[in-house]
Amino acid sequence: MFDRNYSAMVGIEEAEAQLSEIELLTSMFPSQAELDVKDQLALAELREYVEGRTDSPPSSMPEFVIQQKIDTEDLKGVTVAISCAYVVDYPNVLPDISVRCPELSRAQQTRLHADMNAYLKENCCGEVCVLSAVEWVKDNAQLYMTKNLAANALKKVSTVAQPVEVFTRLWIYSHHIYNKVKRKNILEWSSELGLSGFCMPGKPGVVCVEGPQASCEEFWARVKVLTWKRIMIRHREDIPLDSQSGTKEEIVTSLRRFSGFDEAMFDPHGNRGNHMDLGQLYQFLNDKGCGDVFQLYFGIEGR
Numbered sequence: 614m615f616d617r618n619y620s621a622m623v624g625i626e627e628a629e630a631q632l633s634e635i636e637l638l639t640s641m642f643p644s645q646a647e648l649d650v651k652d653q654l655a656l657a658e659l660r661e662y663v664e665g666r667t668d669s670p671p672s673s674m675p676e677f678v679i680q681q682k683i684d685t686e687d688l689k690g691v692t693v694a695i696s697c698a699y700v701v702d703y704p705n706v707l708p709d710i711s712v713r714c715p716e717l718s719r720a721q722q723t724r725l726h727a728d729m730n731a732y733l734k735e736n737c738c739g740e741v742c743v744l745s746a747v748e749w750v751k752d753n754a755q756l757y758m759t760k761n762l763a764a765n766a767l768k769k770v771s772t773v774a775q776p777v778e779v780f781t782r783l784w785i786y787s788h789h790i791y792n793k794v795k796r797k798n799i800l801e802w803s804s805e806l807g808l809s810g811f812c813m814p815g816k817p818g819v820v821c822v823e824g825p826q827a828s829c830e831e832f833w834a835r836v837k838v839l840t841w842k843r844i845m846i847r848h849r850e851d852i853p854l855d856s857q858s859g860t861k862e863e864i865v866t867s868l869r870r871f872s873g874f875d876e877a878m879f880d881p882h883g884n885r886g887n888h889m890d891l892g893q894l895y896q897f898l899n900d901k902g903c904g905d906v907f908q909l910y911f912g913i914e915g916r
Contacts, residue, residue: 630704632663634741641912651676674699683754693754697743704741707733721757740843780868782823782850784906788843790818803874806832811877815889848909870901
């Protein structure tokens with residue numbers, strides 16, 4: 614796509630955010646099979662503009678396609694193509710994002726797009742959002758690929774009505790966690806619900822909670838309705854208890870990576886003392902057997 618008004622309107626702040634996001638996505642999806650930039654000239658113009666090598670804004674919008682495989686109990690190896698075209702005011706407004714998959718009918722695709730855009734509008738307004746869109750599609754696409762959406766909805770209701778005993782670990786990402794009241798709530802709610810894990814305040818903010826699935830879901834339900842610039846579940850782990858041996862209490866204890874719930878500080882620095890040493894965070898996660906989560910949060914391997 615080409616927008617002849619793009620060069621006349623795109624601002625340097627928007628261009629910087631766009632380039633930064635593309636570079637993050639490239640680090641997370643390094644092969645062309647995963648991330649295919651459709652217009653290398655547009656990307657080159659964007660980089661030159663951001664780096665100050667030209668005063669002329671880009672003449673066209675970057676476009677790219679991310680290929681993701683969906684592997685669930687019902688769907689194995691289904692490939693979903695997530696196409697994105699930046700618009701002039703992105704990230705102040707949402708980009709043009711579409712999803713293509715042979716398993717989706719036109720009606721299912723329309724429903725998926727509407728729900729995805731509603732999610733992005735509610736949770737990512739003013740922030741780069743392509744990675745959030747990718748994660749949302751990975752978590753939800755299978756719900757739209759069933760032949761009978763009504764039957765699938767009934768199945769979900771039935772699952773909620775008769776919950777399976779599951780141990781859950783939620784990895785939550787926030788743009789920042791500064792507010793003392795929120796930090797107090799996080800500590801108190803985790804204790805009240807019998808959850809272990811940790812909270813790293815500052816910018817960005819990281820929260821991990823683990824324990825019975827119902828307790829984790831209740832914690833997330835309370836936290837997400839607070840006022841945030843941005844907050845999301847970056848990753849979750851669900852382990853059925855019936856796949857383990859021992860009593861319920863013994864199994865839950867053995868699955869925990871953390872002995873309690875604490876606020877974790879890692880050499881705070883910066884003008885406001887709100888930036889943590891991410892190297893120390895990685896070491897902390899690695900010591901708990903969770904080092905692989907670092908790349909899910911930040912798009913780079915920890916050291």
